[in-house]
Amino acid sequence: MRSVTDPSAPEAFIRVAGVRHAYRGAAAPALDGVSFDIAQGACFGLLGPNGAGKSTLFALLTGVRKLQSGEISVGGVSARADLPGLRAQGAIAPQDLAFYPDLTGRENLDFFAGAYRLDRAAWRQAMARAVETCQLSEVLDRRVETYSGGLKRRLNLAIALLNEPRVLYLDEPTVGIDARSRRLIVDAIAALKAQGVTIIYTSHYMEEVEALCDGAAIIDRGRVMAQGSITDIVRAHGGGALELSFTAPASDGLRAGLAPLGAVWRDGQAAAIPGAGSATIARAVEAVTQSGAEIAHMNFGQARLEAAYLSVLGQSGDEA
């Protein structure tokens, strides 16, 4: 594992130290010695494949599950000593939409405002701000079951904003929605970050993480495989990724030609070859030429987080 931050940094707002968590009957722990620090006001990406342990970590950070071993503190409040205090620090927008489809948007917000025990005088303002941030005012009195996927995601986020959290836990907030809603949510998160809200963010959309996050940790099978600033992670693991896009969908011959170089296909017309050196580039161009494909765009030297992510997970897989 390569670590690029100092876990003992005194300015850490969120501190996760040696956290281990195992589910009853599971062969391996869901989290195994996870440690990282996050500074106040930072946006931190928590990256990893499905089953890596991200949801368990979120459950521990938000106080939904009790800590088994290790230590978590948020804003100086220990999960072990003061679970209610820890919960009060933050709010979560879970990946699974967590509200009541039979109620209207307003009724959902009204209920969760009550659940947060907001001050009666302040909660209407908080609700108005959340509605404005997520642009829900036009649909507020419609039953949520009639909302589009994007609107549901926005309501999911709006509920998390009601208690004006110091830490916002966002679990794949843009998964499965249209481009407009996705842009709106990303913009809202950027605005919250600008207001000083600390954000922990999981997503499989690496370009979102690159755009929003200052730092990240890549987790696999319950362990942190890499962490640090986005720049450091890309520099350390991204190598000189070669990015290729083609004028037409890739043929079988092209795929076969690039496969020995470790090409990762983003879609049918674009691939990335992590850790590419000049020899690899020459071999890639030769494979493309032999397959008869035409390159529409080629980029080298500007390594991307996705390449680093795949590289780290590749090492993780090799280790397994």
Place this chain on the structure above:
Amino acid sequence: MTRSATLAAIVKELRLIGRDPHGLALLFVLPLVFILIMSLAMRDLYADRAGAGVGVLVIDQSGGAQAEALYQRLAANQGFALTRLAEAADARAALRAGDYAFAVELPADFETRIGEAASLASQSALVRVTVAADTSRQLELIFNAALREALQRQRAEIMLARMGVTSLAAEDEASSRRVETVYAYEGARAAAPSAVQQNVPAWLVFALFFVAVPFSNAFIKERQDGALARLRSTNMGAGAQFAGKLAPYFAINQIQVLLMLLAGAFLVPLLGGEALALNGAPLGFILLSAALSIAALGMAMLIAVIARTSEQATLTAGVGNIVLAAIGGVMVPKFVMPEAMQTLAGFSPMAWGVDGILELLLRGGGVLDIQMELLKLTGFGLAALALAWALYRPQE
């Protein structure tokens, strides 16, 4: 001023319940339909059990004193409910209508033939009995025996009068004391319930316990939707979550009780049944209704916490309720059960509820008369809630 999480949960739950017409129908319409159907369909069965006389039509074509004496003699038997009919031709239609079991025709020469010597009397029938199609053979034999006994008694009195004996009153009084009736079971023989008195409490109790189905499903849907996990991260404790669920359903239970009692009192008679007479102490009804709701909601909460899926909850709550109803005197009244089954019924909370309501309705009981039922129902409910709490808290 801080908003109350419990109040917010109650409002939310009421909104969700209000938007579930199928669940509401299950809670209100289904038991109402059961009450109406069972109260009307089983009216005659319960009337027989309560001692209503067998319907007998009497067509007196003689109009004499002896015919009247026979009528009064039969009418004195509480086992028969006599009705006079002028025309014999109308008798068959009345019997086919199902309101009477027999029609007895006294001929025009009844006055003279009743006192004839035995040798002459045997030439032809003195009275004619027409039996309705749905009258059992057993009842026919009993009625014929009673009629023969009445005729023989009347003929004997005529003979004795000819010999100067004019009164058998002392003998009649002595005879009535020679037979003592006792019952081999404990039950409300002195105040057997009518169909409406049995079915309103029975299906009312069933309806209260049936909230377990929508209650547990709502709870599990909340868990599956992730709302419960989100609530945990908001510091909304199990207490507020439980109260938010229990309070609205408690209110629904009380509305159910009120509506079912009103249906028994006012709707059943509109459809031809007997009106439910609301005897007993009002405080007894209020406490019993609350205790029943505590028991029903305790069971519902336990099922909600234990079941992992809606299918599990529906099956557990549905089958559990039907079993408790079957052994608890809801579907089959306890008083027709064998002794062993009556003992088994004592383990069903539904039986405690039905017994308590019958105690109030039939015997005009007060709070002290139903104290055991109140204690058992409340104890059961609180124990179930405590168990549900103990199981739910670690999940918290």
